[in-house]
Amino acid sequence: MNVAVNKANQLVSIKQVERGLKCDCFCFECGEPVVAKKGEKNEHHFAHISNKESCNINPESILHKFAKQVIMEEKAVTLPALPSNQSSGSKVWQFTKVIAEQSVGSFRPDLVASDDHDMMFIEIAVTSFVDSDKFQSIKHHGIQTIEIDLRDLLKQEIDIPSEEARAYILNEVSNKHWIYPEPKVIAPVVELSPETATHKQTIITAQPTVEPQAPKTSFTKYRFTIMGMWVDVWAFADGGLLVKCVNYHPEIVALLKSWKNEGGGNYSQKFKSWRYNLPFSNVVFQRLQQLDTTPKA
Numbered sequence: 001m002n003v004a005v006n007k008a009n010q011l012v013s014i015k016q017v018e019r020g021l022k023c024d025c026f027c028f029e030c031g032e033p034v035v036a037k038k039g040e041k042n043e044h045h046f047a048h049i050s051n052k053e054s055c056n057i058n059p060e061s062i063l064h065k066f067a068k069q070v071i072m073e074e075k076a077v078t079l080p081a082l083p084s085n086q087s088s089g090s091k092v093w094q095f096t097k098v099i100a101e102q103s104v105g106s107f108r109p110d111l112v113a114s115d116d117h118d119m120m121f122i123e124i125a126v127t128s129f130v131d132s133d134k135f136q137s138i139k140h141h142g143i144q145t146i147e148i149d150l151r152d153l154l155k156q157e158i159d160i161p162s163e164e165a166r167a168y169i170l171n172e173v174s175n176k177h178w179i180y181p182e183p184k185v186i187a188p189v190v191e192l193s194p195e196t197a198t199h200k201q202t203i204i205t206a207q208p209t210v211e212p213q214a215p216k217t218s219f220t221k222y223r224f225t226i227m228g229m230w231v232d233v234w235a236f237a238d239g240g241l242l243v244k245c246v247n248y249h250p251e252i253v254a255l256l257k258s259w260k261n262e263g264g265g266n267y268s269q270k271f272k273s274w275r276y277n278l279p280f281s282n283v284v285f286q287r288l289q290q291l292d293t294t295p296k297a
């Protein structure tokens with residue numbers, strides 16, 4: 001085992017501690033005191049004091065704990081602009097207090113961060129993401145909530161705990177997104193595929209006095225839960241569908257891509273979404289309904 005917890009219940013790596021019993025640490029999994037074996041011969045590791053076999057420590061659990069620990073220590077985190085204020089860019093949010101696993105009504109966010117005036121929830125996502133029940137609860141409380149997706153950190157060869165992992169958790173912005181307030185719906189009609197864009201350009205050149213009008217749209221928004229992830233769908237009056245995987249999920253992305261290849265449509269890099277048109281959009285909608293696991297009210 002190369003990680004353990006110290007007396008303050010903080011995650012420590014074998015590199016950070018004194019050798020032997022002086023490390024004053026406990027097994028992350030079973031809580032038994034551990035010895036830091038830092039000899040010449042074997043790779044440095046923690047061993048149970050009783051000499052029993054090493055516990056199986058799940059990397060996801062370590063990362064989840066470490067992320068909470070880091071934000072609690074730092075009492076600050078860099079967050080993307082609020083959906084209501086997209087032009088402001090990302091910034092560092094400072095808190096006076098960050099508490100883990102504190103219940104707010106029936107809801108228990110990973111972290112509750114507050115300053116003198118405000119409170120926000122921070123959700124650390126490694127294996128599980130905010131689902132529709134949790135979302136309803138957040139919405140009910142009306143409290144700003146950010147979700148930090150740390151799956152990428154597990155795929156990289158970064159030690160946890162480490163300064164590198166700490167910096168990623170605190171400073172990276174692309175892996176953080178606002179759950180509440182909800183990100184604004186971007187009217188996708190303005191998005192044109194490269195072919196359409198060229199075509200439009202030609203028209204403008206041919207008839208310079210005609211101002212191209214963006215068609216007015218009305219749409220209905222749906223949120224599905226597919227493979228445990230949110231998939232947002234905008235159904236437009238023209239029968240077209242815009243499908244967006246709220247969190248990046250490779251399997252869903254592959255599925256949406258395969259449907260595009262099967263029945264046509266296009267992908268917008270800018271909005272990270274797929275658009276399907278009639279009649280295939282009906283097929284897509286039916287498939288999404290079949291895959292949906294949102295609990296029915």
Ligand SMILES: [Zn+2]
Nearest residue numbers: 027029030055
């Ligand atoms: Zn153990």
